[in-house]
Amino acid sequence: MLFPIQDWRMLKRPHLNLNMQGEVKLSRKGTDIKDIYEQFRSDGVDFVHGSNSSSLQGVALFRALLPMELINGTAWFHGHGLASGERYFSYNALFKDPKTFRLCPLSIRSRMEWFKDASGRWHMHEFPVFRKHVDVAAKGVSVNATANFNDSLFYSGLNTGKETEIFPILYGMKLDRTDLHFSHPVSGETLPHPITREAISIDKIRAIYVPDKRVAEVRSQLELRGLIRLGKAVKVGLCFQMT
DSSP states (O other), X not given: OOSOHHHHHHTOOOOTTBOTTOOBOOOBSSOOHHHHHHHHHXXXXXXXXXXXXXXXXXXXXXXXXXXXXXXXXXXXXXXXXXXXXXXXXXXXXHEEOTTTSSOOOHHHHHHTSEEEOTTSOEEESSOOEEOSSOOHHHHSOBOEEGGGHHHHHHHHTTTOBTTTTBOXXXXXXXXXXXXXXXXXXXXXXXXXXXXXXXOEEGGGEEEEEEOTTOHHHHHHHHHHTXXXXXXXXXEEOGGGGBO
């Protein structure tokens, strides 16, 4: 078994603002939850991935949302840093605590992050120890069905803020069931959320949802890199108009 069952339970994502029937409970400012679901439906979106604006440069360069295994093995990311990308599921699927060889606590993971010194050079306090077998969470990209978009929305808000000029993004995709893992391929345990079997090509991206007043900026970034169709898919996400 690549990943003990108890480890997967420890890694389970929080399901935010859900009642016992799985219905989203949101306070809204001028946006009805039905309008959000209708936006997804009209755009042909059935799965979403929460990220932030730091992901745009990599998406434009590699024409895909890459899984953590590929990100870690691609020199470009080590030269630019990674302000997006989940550090929980995927990190523990790729690395292990060098002392206990179990899950990496936050204190260990922070020491294994690349950081830039005053001279602009990238360093790492402690080099990570790879798992013998890379687990499924690092081989694919985490997604949620649109019914659970609020989970992805939570992760899109990490590492964002006025101090960083990084803002949240929700990628909307059309995926087939054959594109996804719904259960762990070795243990058979149901995953907390679907994980793609590989990178998500931009051909699968139907919409890029951004906060109000960010559309022109994101569209320009993509179109300048020749991604005209993807640039036209950028729009204000009604999901960001909630309070």
